[in-house]
Amino acid sequence: MTKRTISFLSSSVSFLEDALEILFKDLRLELRRGYEIYSIMVLALLSNLSFGFALGIMNPNVLEFVPAVLWISILFIGMLGFTTVFVREMDKGSIDGLRLAPISPQAILIGKTIYTFMLMCVGAVFIIPSSMIILNYTFHSDYLLVILFLGLGILNIAVVGSMVSALAMYSESRALIIPALSLPLVPGTLVPSILATGKLAMGATIDMILSELQLNLAFLLLMVAAFWITFEYVLYD
């Protein structure tokens, strides 16, 4: 191995370590408080119940609505999480600590994004099984494919959410600005995710959701690249 390769590998490892450090810090804080995870669980059940009432019990066309119901619920739960990502750091004054820490801004963003992703996954773990019971449907595709696809869609929303949270920390109306900024930025991933989830519920294979997968991957790459370049302008005053 050349010197350049070794230096690249060591800087990548230290970047990952920094990102994980940010992630563990947030997770420790979240587990200590606990009430946010509990609220996410309650909201997941309530959203399923509300959609059940809205769609009608034992609706024969439930499969037409379920994918949209699932993703709207996941998005709203994500919005609960977005407020905790950067806005909390600003409110508590710990954002200055993050700015002064010898960590690259990109590592902070990655750590925060993984944290948002994990928080949204907790919500999805409650939403999906409970909606399968309450709304009476099942996924007929390979479960690994379902999990991978749902994971990709959630990751895309988490990426947008983390950046929106970073922007919203400077706003004077944070609670309003987070949904106002997130909702118009996510249709690029929300629409293919809803479509593919509908297909997966009806037993689609990977070939049948290839276009949705490509759209979601393109969204992920473009957004990550844009955030990677611009994030330091958001973090530092």
Added chain:
Amino acid sequence: MKDKPILAGLFLANLISLYMIFIWAPPERSLGDSYRVFFIHTPAAWVSYLAFATTFLGSILYLKTEKPMWDLYASSASLLGLLFCLVTLITGSMWAKLAWGIYWNWDPRETSTLILLLVYLSYISFRMSISDKDRKARTSAVLGILAFISIPLSYFSAVFWATLHPMPLFPINRPQLGIEPSMLLTLAVSMIGATLLFSWMFYLTLNMYRMTEKAELSLLEIKE
């Protein structure tokens, strides 16, 4: 005084454009005179994209140079872009009603234009919610870049959605616009007229912001 020749040119171009739209261009075979809204709709759409592209460029240049001028360009262009985007949506719905019988038919262009409007409405509301000038300029520049990048993604999703969804409301035989050379010329002139109108409005908006800033500074000096 130096604005007078520019204003005269702008007035003349738009007068010619209005004459061509409402008198010179022949009626369309299947849609009759109602198709004339197309000569307002298409230039408005072009100008809104031009304005949002200006916001995007202004945002990049602000982050690169940190000169307040670029932030001023980005915010002024986004305001005008919103105005022209709204005109695009209203005239598009009118045209859809006349041509296809419904105001809203979830056409991918229609849907992505609505998303475009919402994205830049959020951009404006975000700017309004930050009082610190430097922070507002820097974070809005980042949002201006993200907003522009998200547009093609939303458009492709809308195209994808529209091709997969059955739309029972859609009329089966949608009349298509048969474009004649005189119509193309009218469209070209109305595009030039709209672009000039945008340039003039952009210049006015920039001046308005600069004067507001001067007035605020003078007020601060008086208070001190």
